Amino acid sequence: MSVRVQTADFDVGAELIQLRAHNPNVGAVASFIGLVRDLNDANKVSTLTLEHYPAMTEKSLLAIAQQAKARWDIIDTLIIHRVGTLQPLDQIVLVAVTSAHRQAAFQACEFIMDYLKTQAPFWKKELTDAGERWVEAKATDDSAQQRWQP
Amino acid sequence: MQIKVLYFARIKEAVNYSSEEIDLPADISSVTSLKNWLALRGDTWANLFSGKQVVRAAINHELVDDMAVIHANDEVAFFPPVTGG
Numbered sequence: 001m002s003v004r005v006q007t008a009d010f011d012v013g014a015e016l017i018q019l020r021a022h023n024p025n026v027g028a029v030a031s032f033i034g035l036v037r038d039l040n041d042a043n044k045v046s047t048l049t050l051e052h053y054p055a056m057t058e059k060s061l062l063a064i065a066q067q068a069k070a071r072w073d074i075i076d077t078l079i080i081h082r083v084g085t086l087q088p089l090d091q092i093v094l095v096a097v098t099s100a101h102r103q104a105a106f107q108a109c110e111f112i113m114d115y116l117k118t119q120a121p122f123w124k125k126e127l128t129d130a131g132e133r134w135v136e137a138k139a140t141d142d143s144a145q146q147r148w149q150p
Numbered sequence: 151m152q153i154k155v156l157y158f159a160r161i162k163e164a165v166n167y168s169s170e171e172i173d174l175p176a177d178i179s180s181v182t183s184l185k186n187w188l189a190l191r192g193d194t195w196a197n198l199f200s201g202k203q204v205v206r207a208a209i210n211h212e213l214v215d216d217m218a219v220i221h222a223n224d225e226v227a228f229f230p231p232v233t234g235g
Contacts, residue, residue, distance in 0.1 A: 034235050050234065051159055053227060056211035081234060093235055113235060119213060121227075122234025123159035134160045137204075137231030 001069065001077045003061040005052060007084040010094055019078050020098050026075055030105035031096040032113050038088035040135070043128035048135075050083045050092070053121035057081070064115040068097070071111070072104040079112065081122065111148055118145040151176075151222035155184075158229035161205065164194055174220070181207045182216040184226065204231055 012033060020026045036048050065077040080094040095112045099105040124135040156169045178187050185207075189199035198205060207214050208227040220226060 052234070053156070053158055053208070053211075053229070055225075056208060056227070059211050060213075117235040118232065120234050121158070121208070121229065121232055123230065124233045125159070134230070135233045137233050 001062065001065045002079070003058050003065065004080045005054075005057050005061075005083055006080065007082060009082070009091060010080050012091075012094060015078060015080065015094060016096055019076055019096055023075065023098070025100055026098040027100045028102040028105040029096060029098050030102065030109040031094065032109055033091055034093040034113075036086050036088050036090045036092060040126060040128070043130045045088060045126050045128050047085050047087055047127045048090075048092075049085045049125045049127075050081075051123045051125065052081075052083050056121050060120045061116065064112055064119060067115070068108040068112050072099070072108040073101075074099040074104050074108045077108070077112065079116070081116075081120070083122070114141070114145045114148060117141045153220060153223065154225045156225065156227040158227065160230050161198055161228055164198055179220055180216070181209070181214060181218045181220065181226070184220060185216070185228075199228075205229070206231060 016029055016031060020029055038045050061079045065079060068074060068077060075098040078096045082092055086092060095109050097105045097108045118141050126133060126135055151174050153172055153174055154169060155172055157165055162168050178184055185199040189196045205228050209218055209220065209224050
């Protein structure tokens with residue numbers, strides 16, 4: 001399991017190759033890439049700045065990856081989340097999961113994203129044509145996370 | 151008891167700083183009572199901590215609910231609902 005919080009961009013292809021390298025047990029790799037969009041609530045977005053809680057962020061992401069590992073038969077997990085100022089088209093987050101069979105990788109990947117969205121200490125502030133504003137948390141993200149609870 | 155309190159995102163901007171050391175009165179021992187106590191500091195604080203806004207908390211880097219108990223030397227963080235991903 002590997003977790004990285006960084007300002008730099010990442011190369012998805014290289015990351016996925018490295019995640020499955022030298023392991024013939026891996027039969028499936030599922031990945032999710034989150035991107036900065038240029039429109040939010042009808043306003044044009046020029047930059048998105050991500051703040052986080054450094055002492056807590058990696059710990060929180062690792063705890064989420066561990067929960068996925070306890071729940072599905074997965075082999076390895078990679079979470080990369082960027083912080084700092086980003087622009088539309090930029091990559092924000094990569095979650096990738098390897099497993100023997102596809103179902104575990106698909107589900108664990110979705111689970112990790114749903115938990116990351118509601119538990120990991122990141123906050124987005126966007127600069128739009130209507131000024132600067134903090135992005136509001138969405139109730140749909142809470143319900144996406146709650147569907148995994150027993 | 152002595153604790154460290156951190157503020158993030160819109161809460162940090164509203165109070166105008168990111169951290170402080172607080173010597174808590176003896177009767178303040180939960181997240182709820184700390185929020186209520188901070189709310190007494192004036193309008194800005196009342197607006198943030200009297201329950202009108204959702205303010206989440208972490209103690210020593212773990213998300214907690216408002217019933218959580220605070221101990222001496224804990225790092226308590228207050229922040230709005232998270233919006234990463």
